[in-house]
Amino acid sequence: MDRFERLTVFVAVAEQRGFAAAARGLGLSPAAVTRAVAGLERRLGVTLLHRSTRAVSLTDEGAGFLDRARRILADLREAEQIVGGGRSVPRGQLYVTAPVLFGRLHVLPEIEDLLAAHDGLSARLMLVDRNVRIVEEGINVAVRIGVLADSALRAVAIGAVRQTIVASPAYLAKHGAPFDPADLRRHRCILGNGARVASAWSFGADGRTIVEVAPRLTVNSIDAEIRAAEAGLGLANLLSYQVADAIAAGRLVPVLADRAPPALPVSLLYEAARASMPSIRLFIDAMRARARRGAWT
Known part of the structure; x- marks a missing residue:
């Protein structure tokens, strides 16, 4: 060998x-x-x-x-x-990582379309609510939500998501709605333990109004956090794409929307040396198009 x-x-x-x-x-x-x-x-x-x-x-x-x-x-x-002509035709494996729920809702559908259109392409999708090492893991593109740290990697901004405080109609009927961020100190709150875990919730146009909340319940997944909020166990601090369906269906109600902090950017990270790979170019274009359609605003 x-x-x-x-x-x-x-x-x-x-x-x-x-x-x-x-x-x-x-x-x-x-x-x-x-x-x-x-x-x-x-x-x-x-x-x-x-x-x-x-x-x-x-x-x-x-x-x-x-x-x-x-x-x-x-x-x-x-x-x-x-060398084999891959500059124009996507071939080989496209390796992407993204947050779990965002990846399931917005990355996987685009990868499915790419695979359907290009027989020579395969894909690997790592869905995890933590930042992984892109270069060391051999990942082609990483979807990141939030302000990016300085890096030698190339970043493409493709949209933004908003912090959304939500509760069930039943919870609000029983405990009332908070009208000011400071009101959260007397409310029951739900925390997760993913990438955005924090008991200090930020508000205001500059994000500098900080309210320390005492969690009534802490869970280890976004799905569980959403379900707990729908069950009336308290207020949850989630991102707009995570609760869009529940709000549209009336299972959750947003509160304090007028006091929300600035939206968090959604970015794609990849090595500049790989920018010419057709699979990466096609994936970036597909995600930009999805953002323009307002898929997760």
């Missing part, structure tokens, strides 16, 4: 956490997979994997090398795509 093939085998073993599973996935014999990893370790002069009769795990050196191996293989695939 050449060095690229050994890297492919190593990544497969690390991801599958086993030599036998990696061998099945690669269509190789377990012995060939074992020899490939051993040869890579000899070349590098380090042990990449801890072996046991039950499992395989990464050493510290292996964990650091895994990120680089993924990046090298991703760069190789992109180089092959460009």
Whole structure:
């Protein structure tokens, strides 16, 4: 095997956490997979994997090398795509990450359309409510909601979402609606534990009016937070796209809308070196078009 093939085998073993599973996935014999990893370790002069009769795990050196191996293989695939005429036809895998609910509602439909239109394209979608390392994980495009930190990555703003304080009609009938942010201190509030977790809720045109709320309930998913609010357990601080359907159906009612802070930007992040990839260009164009249609405002 050449060095690229050994890297492919190593990544497969690390991801599958086993030599036998990696061998099945690669269509190789377990012995060939074992020899490939051993040869890579000899070349590098380090042990990449801890072996046991039950499992395989990464050493510290292996964990650091895994990120680089993924990046090298991703760069190789992109180089092959460009040489093979990929500048105009989307081919290979498009790897996208996005927040869970936003991705399900607004990213997955666009990826479905791209796959339907381009037979040579495949996609991988990681939905997670935390920021992941784009370069190290080999991700092509990341959807981010909120103010971006300084980065060498290229960013494209495609829209914005608003903070929306909501409660069920039953809750408001029983406890009344807050008319001022300070009123929240006497209300029951629901908190999540995703990327926007905070008991300090901001208000006003500059976002500097801060109200510290005491949660009556804390949950670990947006879906659970929405359901708890619909059940009348308290007020929830969510984003406009997350509660649009519930508000339209009358299950939730927005409050303090006139005191909301500035909207949060929705951005696409990607490496500048990958900007010419047709799959990335098509995905960015599709998300811009979706934003222009007002899909999540």
